[in-house]
Amino acid sequence: MTNRTLAELGTPVVLLERARMERNIRAMQADCAAAGVKLWPHIKTHKMVEVARRQLAAGAEGLTCAKPGEAEAMLPSGVKRIFIAHSLVDVRVAPRLATLAGQLEELRVAATSPAQAEALARVAVAAGVKLKVMLAVDTGLGREGVRDAAAARAVAEIVGRFPQLKLAGCYTHEGQLYGAEPAAQRAQVDAVIDRLAAVRDAVDPDLPLWPGCSVTARHMLATGRVQVVRPGAYMFGDIALAVTTKVMPVADVAVHVLVTVVDRPEPGLALIDAGSKVFSSDKTAQGVHAMVADGRDIQVVRVNEEHGFVRGADVDTLRVGDRLRFIPAHICPVINLTDFVTVVEGDTVVDRWRVDARGRVD
Ligand SMILES: Cc1ncc(COP(=O)(O)O)c(C=O)c1O
Structure with missing residues (x-):
């Protein structure tokens, strides 16, 4: 596979520009280090042991995962600390948590509401291991997380009843910032941190704050009020980060999809060999699924x-x-x-990496 050129590859194929990705990893790590903030990147974006290894080698303190399956898939990276940032409630997951805890120095889990915290406690008792608990606070996305100080205190009270659980921080995913114009981002970040800190202060002012989003990560460092950030997409980039929110240059985007024009059925329309099974159905607010990387005015505007x-x-x-x-x-x-990404340096194919946690939604 190595030392081939791009011209030898069939399409569609997902290309990973290794040098760009490594630069993005180093730059985020350096900015975190300069701010005295720890980096726990979310691996939901890359799902690859090879990428996790590079994040850890650069200095990441731990990895954030969406589910136990992602955490299990990342173990070969040598990771020592994992935060599973999801609402775990099913006691059937307890043996897997116990195994994970045995293979790590630190396993953190999320408490996202009083009802979920009760279920989490049953999972922890069944697992028979000590778990650090991160209190989820909704700061505007409207997904998981306590809505007010009373709910936060209720979660803390439940956690305090179980020797298996120890409250160790407050986190949020401020994904609503994907809709924020660059000029509005900093003010919205300040509002997110005000909210997160207010709920934290109602429980325990000593708990660290762990926000997490690629749009906000550098703004968060600038606030001087956070101890950890958990961006996920920053080392690859996409239209959302490079064009919509403009938190990275288009030239730093490290993943491209190489496709072939397979037909020109009418003027003004080209068909390519990649649709929703490659790009998914996700699109921008303007209805764009993908934009050409060379600067021309060419976009994928619909997918079958x-x-x-x-x-x-x-x-x-x-x-x-x-x-x-x-x-x-x-x-x-x-x-x-x-299943795999093709790792390139310009026109040279240098490697092929498995997407280890592909489909690990368990
Ligand atoms: C809980 C949590 N943390 C961190 C992230 C990473 O955010 P981003 O994808 O903006 O980098 C996500 C993304 O969905 C998330 O859900």
Whole structure:
């Protein structure tokens, strides 16, 4: 596989520009270190042991995972500390948590409401291991997390009843910032931290604050009020990060999808060999599933399973057989739809990495 050129690859294929990704990993780590903040990247975006290894080697303190399955898949990276940031409630997961805890120095789990905390306690008792508990606070996304100080105190009271559980911090996923214009981001980040800190102070002012989102990570460092950040998509990038929220340059986006123009059925329209089974159905607010990476006005504006519908001012420059690199609207599902990524340095293929936690939604 190595030392081939891009021209030898069939399409569609997900390309990972290794040097760009490594630069993005180092840059985030350096910014965290300069701010005295620990980095626990969320592996939901990359799902790859090879990427986790590089994040840990750069200095990441631990890894955040969505589910126990992602945590299990990341163990070969040598990770020592994992935070499973999801509402665990099923006692059937207890043996897996016990095994994970035995293979790690530290396993953190989430307490996301009083009802869930009761269920979590039953899981922890069944697992028979000590778990650090992160209190989830809703700071505007409207997903998991306590809505007010009373609910936070209720969660703390439940956690305090069980010797298996120890409250160890407050976290949030401020994903609503994906809708924030660059000029509005810092004020919204301040509001998120005000909210997170207010709920924390109602429980225990000594608990550390762990926000987590690639849009906010650097703004969070600038607040001087957080102890950990948990960005996920920052080392790859996508339209959401490079164009919509502009927190990274388009030239730093490290994953492209290489596709082929397979038909030109009418003026103004090209069809490519990648549709929803490659890009997923995710799109921007303007309805764009992917944009061409070379700066031309060419976008995937509709997807069927095996076809992408390509339009834009420059689409009539395309010929059947042309190959194009696209930046997806949202990178996470694109990685989860492929077994392997092809690792490249410019036009040279240098490796092929398995997406180890692909489909690990368990
Ligand atoms: C709980 C949690 N933490 C961290 C992240 C990482 O955020 P981002 O994808 O913006 O980097 C996510 C993303 O969905 C998340 O759900």
